[in-house]
Amino acid sequence: MARVQSIERAFAVLRELSLGSAGVTEIADRVGLPKSTVSRLLSALEGEGAVQQRLESTEYELGAGLAALADAANNDANMAAVVRPFLLELAEATGEATGFVVRSGRNVYWADNVEQPDEAVQVKSRTGFYAPMHSVPAGLALLSHLPTHEIESYLTQPLERVNDRTPTEVDELRRRIAQIVADGVLWSFDDLGDGITAIDVPFRGASGQYEGALFVNAPSYRFPAEGDTERIQQLVVDAAKRLSGRFKVH
Amino acid sequence: MARVQSIERAFAVLRELSLGSAGVTEIADRVGLPKSTVSRLLSALEGEGAVQQRLESTEYELGAGLAALADAANNDANMAAVVRPFLLELAEATGEATGFVVRSGRNVYWADNVEQPDEAVQVKSRTGFYAPMHSVPAGLALLSHLPTHEIESYLTQPLERVNDRTPTEVDELRRRIAQIVADGVLWSFDDLGDGITAIDVPFRGASGQYEGALFVNAPSYRFPAEGDTERIQQLVVDAAKRLSGRFKVH
DNA sequence: GCCGTTGTTCCGCAATGCGGAACAGTACCG
DNA sequence: CGGTACTGTTCCGCATTGCGGAACAACGGC
Structure with missing residues (x-):
């Protein structure tokens, strides 16, 4: 490039x-x-x-x-405007910060963020930043749900090593992608060594393809609370499903 | 620069x-x-x-x-999202294309546009483009409603001649500004030699200052229709007032 | 009035971006 | 199926452009 x-x-x-x-x-x-x-x-x-x-x-x-x-560039309703109510709802239900990324080529962009006003400690918003999909959990979650040929195309091009935690081994990435597909969601517990736990769930856009991923994140020491993992997961998966439905062309 | x-x-x-x-x-x-x-x-x-x-x-x-x-950059609701319903309403009431510009420094930017689907002939959208305020009617309408010291500051800096219809004489601009202030609106009949008539009315933003201007435009041969000038003007002035009220901080 | 800090301007320098040429890929047509 | 036309990419010699250190102007605080 x-x-x-x-x-x-x-x-x-x-x-x-x-x-x-x-x-x-x-x-x-x-x-x-x-x-x-x-x-x-x-x-x-x-x-x-x-x-x-x-x-x-x-x-x-x-x-x-x-x-x-x-x-x-956005002739239709801004995607963020559609997604934001879901983020607010998720933030209310989980008590933690929420947000979403959108895909652009090989990268994902942090498109919006809803913080928790009551929490003194929370994950800093990265809205406006971007990273190669394979280097962050939300991107991996999204990559895993692309058509198989697009995943293969992605993996056969040079994989940038963004930091020392970035997976760049194709075999390892294939295993992680298979696991994400099997699980349906991606929980990342301190994957980037930054003390953050997040759950990432992709959603479909107006094209019918997976175009973005919702996430809830918080410091690992308090999230998810004990015995709360299933509830949190259900909330995010449900929100992603309903969001995909909102973009569905009738 | x-x-x-x-x-x-x-x-x-x-x-x-x-x-x-x-x-x-x-x-x-x-x-x-x-x-x-x-x-x-x-x-x-x-x-x-x-x-x-x-x-x-x-x-x-x-x-x-x-x-x-x-x-x-837009932490609050996007200005365009707030303005758009007013543009749709104005387009419906006037039967012509509507839009608005926002100010950025010495320039105005075309932020949004509502076209008339039924009209084969209409003014092309300029959304995304910008021009120095003094060189286009909507910009002049907006410039005229800035604080006096800002108008003076604007006029004392070099005035770019965008095309051969661009007014750059400070005295002429002062006269036009005074007239716009007196009229409250700006009607431009083919001012740029492009066969377009437009009415431009500024509105206040969240800062309380004039930050944008609404406009209705159409080919001069059909707009405004005979005897319709007052009605059109009232519609746009009214929309700008209500819009300014929407941005008012309570 | 002096000092510290910020932002702007200048100018010598060489690194960077330019653009023409060549090439690869693709679609269309006879 | 081969030839043609067109698009987009890459290469590389060239010199224009952007760089960055230094100097300076403006401003606020003490």
């Missing part, structure tokens, strides 16, 4: 701003670039409407041009 | 894709770049999740990563 340094850097900046407004120096620190470089990138992005400076501030934020561009 | 050629080109490509999926050659033709350049830009954008190739196709479309990025 061709790399264009300026575009990679520009999107790195945009992703930082998706977490909230920030100044030049702060963004430069986070993305590891000189302030002059970040300043120039922001200026160029401002010219494209992708960012703007906040009123009475030197901080930048994402611009309406980006939202308009993205909205133009 | 600093220019970064690669970023400008990348966004030109993204804007083309906001109009619908397209192949490398088609995009190259539209943006006036060699196919190798467009291919490389698309590949890089794909790496960022901003575009993806359609299933069973070589055509590219906007990617979920872009939508996720933009959604991340």
